[in-house]
Amino acid sequence: MEFGAILALSVLIGALVILVAVAVGRQKGELSEQNEQKKDTDAPVEENAVKAPSKKQKQQQRPRKERPQQHTFTHQLLSSVLKSHSGNVTCLDFSSNGKYLASCADDRTIRIWSTKDFLERDHKSLRANIEFDNATFVRFSPDSRAFITWLSNGETIRIYKMIKKEDGTFNFKAAPEDFPQKHKGIVINIGIAETGKFIMSASVDTTIVIWDLKGDVLATINTNQMTNSHVAISPCGRFVASCGFTPDVKVWEVCFGKSGEFKEVARAFDLKGHSAGVYSFDFSNDSRRMVTVSKDGTWKLWNTDVEYKKQQDPYLLRTVPCQVSEGSRIALSPDGRVVAISNGCDIAMYNANTGELEKEFHSVHSEEITNLKFDINNRFLVSSGDRAIRVFHNVTGYRAAIQDMQIMLKKASNEGMRQRLLQQIVDAQTALDTVFNAPKN
Structure with a gap:
């Protein structure tokens, strides 16, 4: 009876020792993992690596305002x-x-x-x-x-x-x-x-x-x-x-x-x-x-x-x-x-x-x-x-000017005025033609 009691007590003590060892092992593992993470954080950043900002840094950083894309518009009359x-x-x-x-x-x-x-x-x-x-x-x-x-x-x-x-x-x-x-x-x-x-x-x-x-x-x-x-x-x-x-x-x-x-x-x-x-x-x-x-x-x-x-x-x-x-x-x-x-x-x-x-x-x-x-x-x-x-090229203006001068040409009272109007009509038509024939950038 006395031998059986001693045996039971030995088994109980062994079990307790094992439990304590497991607990200590887990704690060491967690500390080791934390130390590894800290080492990774404190290690120098390689040239192409990105350092993750801390929570405090994230709060201090303002979100970058993205520059809006330039609006695109094309037209034949856009100069x-x-x-x-x-x-x-x-x-x-x-x-x-x-x-x-x-x-x-x-x-x-x-x-x-x-x-x-x-x-x-x-x-x-x-x-x-x-x-x-x-x-x-x-x-x-x-x-x-x-x-x-x-x-x-x-x-x-x-x-x-x-x-x-x-x-x-x-x-x-x-x-x-x-x-x-x-x-x-x-x-x-x-x-x-x-x-x-x-x-x-x-x-x-x-x-x-x-x-x-x-x-x-x-x-x-x-x-x-x-x-x-x-x-x-x-x-x-x-x-x-x-x-x-x-x-x-x-x-x-x-x-x-x-x-x-x-x-x-x-x-x-x-x-x-x-x-x-x-x-x-x-x-x-x-x-x-x-x-x-x-x-x-x-x-x-x-x-x-x-x-x-x-x-x-x-x-x-x-x-x-x-x-x-x-x-x-x-x-x-x-x-x-x-x-x-x-x-x-x-x-x-x-x-x-x-x-x-x-x-x-x-x-x-x-x-x-x-x-x-x-x-x-x-x-x-x-x-x-x-x-x-x-x-924009003002082609509407060129056309309106030509129309006005053609009307004035019919009412011209002397040859000098007629020649001036004819030249102005030619100049306006040339400018108009240049706009539509100009190469596009």
């Missing part, structure tokens, strides 16, 4: 695509001498392009950096030697001088002081009069401010249109016009004395005829014609060459149905022969003399079109709506 901006283009403006196109974007830059390069394969530009801010609008001065900008964060106007260097390029020098802050609402446009006498800024809250070139306020206008959708200075430099929630366009004259002193802002005339709010408007280069596009689904052409001081109203020349959407833009070619209208990402081009729809371009940009501009020589139409600027 060129200007691509240097890394952000969405917010404004376009041609210089009055026809040599330059200015563009600004939300990448904190303004770029100056040479219009003579529009037909070339490469399109270089000069860059002006906007430190710690974005320029949402840019406008050339009348002499094409400076430009003004609206600063998004600073909410003010800044003037830059363009200093020409020996190699033909420019340095850009900002004025010592910006204009004071005066607007409470979001600014929707700025401009500088071709006369060089005043600068305009306008906000969505129906306010228009008229400044002198030093940044002093000359006058403030309340448009009383509930909201402003577009405001601009006429190319002649005499008028400021606005449109918005109401179905009319209001036009004021900014008056100066004979010695150049500011006198007043006087109401000139209204464009009345739309049945809903007006999205946008534009002038011909001589300010004798205006076009408007409205929420009512029409665009209208007006003769504004009237004696408004004698209460003569502008003449409505044409009403044409069109496709529109919130934010539609309209542009009138400088010679008054072509109307371009944006509808979302699409562009339609009309003959202004006949109202006929001649060209449509679909999905021109990846986002809604924000700018439509004709160059001063009526050769190109430019648009923006994403990071690229697209330049």
Whole structure:
């Protein structure tokens, strides 16, 4: 009995020893595995190996914002695509001498392009950096030697001088002081009069401010249109016009004395005829014609060459149905022969003399079109709506010019006039033929 008890106790002790050994072995195995993982983590990373970030590092790392793919658009009438901006283009403006196109974007830059390069394969530009801010609008001065900008964060106007260097390029020098802050609402446009006498800024809250070139306020206008959708200075430099929630366009004259002193802002005339709010408007280069596009689904052409001081109203020349959407833009070619209208990402081009729809371009940009501009020589139409600027041949303008000159040729009273018209017709037809026969890049 005593021997059996001892044997049982020995078996029990042996079992306990085995269990303890197994437990210790497992613990050693786990520690060994953890040490191996630590060794792998602490080991130097080979040239092609990727080090896994820790949990803390993952929290500190910001997700990389992927750059959106450049929108592709092709068309026979597309002359060129200007691509240097890394952000969405917010404004376009041609210089009055026809040599330059200015563009600004939300990448904190303004770029100056040479219009003579529009037909070339490469399109270089000069860059002006906007430190710690974005320029949402840019406008050339009348002499094409400076430009003004609206600063998004600073909410003010800044003037830059363009200093020409020996190699033909420019340095850009900002004025010592910006204009004071005066607007409470979001600014929707700025401009500088071709006369060089005043600068305009306008906000969505129906306010228009008229400044002198030093940044002093000359006058403030309340448009009383509930909201402003577009405001601009006429190319002649005499008028400021606005449109918005109401179905009319209001036009004021900014008056100066004979010695150049500011006198007043006087109401000139209204464009009345739309049945809903007006999205946008534009002038011909001589300010004798205006076009408007409205929420009512029409665009209208007006003769504004009237004696408004004698209460003569502008003449409505044409009403044409069109496709529109919130934010539609309209542009009138400088010679008054072509109307371009944006509808979302699409562009339609009309003959202004006949109202006929001649060209449509679909999905021109990846986002809604924000700018439509004709160059001063009526050769190109430019648009923006994403990071690229697209330049189109104005073939509608060439055709309209040929039609007009053929009519004038029939009425020519002397041989000299006939010969000039014949030569102009040949030149326009040659330009038209060149566009369609040009090799594609």
